Amino acid sequence: MFSVTKEEAHSTWSNKVPEATLVFWLIKMMSTTVGETAADFLNADLGFGLGGTSIVVGILFAVALYFQMSSRSYSPIRYWITVLFISVFGTLITDNLTDVLGVPLAWSTVGFSALLLTVFGIWFARERTLSIHHVDSPTRECFYWLAILATFALGTAAGDWFSEGLQLGYGVSAAIFGAAIALVALLHYRFNLSAVVSFWIAYILTRPLGASVGDGLAQEKGNGGLGFGTTGTSVIFMLMIIGLVFMLYRKRR
Numbered sequence: 166m167f168s169v170t171k172e173e174a175h176s177t178w179s180n181k182v183p184e185a186t187l188v189f190w191l192i193k194m195m196s197t198t199v200g201e202t203a204a205d206f207l208n209a210d211l212g213f214g215l216g217g218t219s220i221v222v223g224i225l226f227a228v229a230l231y232f233q234m235s236s237r238s239y240s241p242i243r244y245w246i247t248v249l250f251i252s253v254f255g256t257l258i259t260d261n262l263t264d265v266l267g268v269p270l271a272w273s274t275v276g277f278s279a280l281l282l283t284v285f286g287i288w289f290a291r292e293r294t295l296s297i298h299h300v301d302s303p304t305r306e307c308f309y310w311l312a313i314l315a316t317f318a319l320g321t322a323a324g325d326w327f328s329e330g331l332q333l334g335y336g337v338s339a340a341i342f343g344a345a346i347a348l349v350a351l352l353h354y355r356f357n358l359s360a361v362v363s364f365w366i367a368y369i370l371t372r373p374l375g376a377s378v379g380d381g382l383a384q385e386k387g388n389g390g391l392g393f394g395t396t397g398t399s400v401i402f403m404l405m406i407i408g409l410v411f412m413l414y415r416k417r418r
Contacts, residue, residue, distance in 0.1 A: 178302055178303075179301060180239060180297075180299065181236075181238070181300045182239065182298075183239060183244065188409055188412070190367075190371070191409060192245060192406055192409050192410065193248070193368070194375050194378075195375070195402040195405055195406050196248050196249050196252045196375070196402075197252055197317070197371055197375025197379070198379035198382070199249060199252060199253070199403055200255065200317060200379075202402075203399050204222070204256040206396055207221065207222070215260060215261060218257060219257045222250060222257055225250050226253070226254045229243075229247045230251075230310065233310075240417075245406065251313055251317060252317050255317025255318040255372075259273055259325070270322050270323075270326035270329070271326055273322035273326075274322040274323045274326050278319055281315040281369070284308060285365075288312065292304065295365065296361050297309070297361075313368075319369060320369060320372020320376060324338060324342070324372065324380075325376065327341065328376075328380060335377045335381030338373070339374055339378050339381060342371075342373045345370050349367050349370070382398045
């Protein structure tokens with residue numbers, strides 16, 4: 166499928182990642198929340214179980230990634246469908262480690278952090294850039310989606326560790342990660358922190374923020390949530406995501 170040389174790929178592929186605008190971050194934030202609540206919905210509400218949910222979502226993610234990788238240009242619909250499925254799949258990876266294998270959330274957080282740093286290291290050593298403005302070859306896109314998967318798994322582990330493992334609660338955890346993102350923005354716009362570094366730190370932090378927000382909305386009031394349930398929370402955010410992606414699609418057309 167990717168039988169082209171490196172030079173040919175860069176000349177025929179356009180950048181496959183959208184600009185990091187406000188709409189980008191809004192959709193990203195909501196996709197993280199859907200990733201948290203949709204996994205719980207399929208697992209518990211529909212009775213798929215953790216194993217069945219992992220298989221179904223894994224297949225859907227593989228299909229979405231195939232169509233995304235097969236294209237040579239950016240498409241809002243293909244891209245965000247892939248993000249949604251990778252969000253759910255990343256959540257399920259952490260859930261399987263925690264619930265099936267009994268791996269502590271702190272260990273998962275450290276392990277996925279090391280994995281993400283390894284992906285970044287190999288990516289940069291090979292391509293000399295981690296910029297989302299240059300995801301313009303099959304190799305770079307492979308590294309990009311590996312990094313995205315690691316951020317979602319890491320974010321789930323970190324969010325659950327803070328809110329449940331450290332018993333800080335969903336509201337406090339969301340405030341901590343939100344403040345961290347605000348600090349990154351301040352460092353970038355006021356003190357000229359690298360745009361690439363700022364983007365990836367913010368991208369990582371939006372996942373535990375989304376996980377904390379999703380759990381806070383979905384969980385029962387007795388468990389520290391607002392009681393909207395996984396179904397209600399998933400539907401609300403999915404409708405908002407669909408609306409924003411359709412807006413991007415119309416704008417691109």
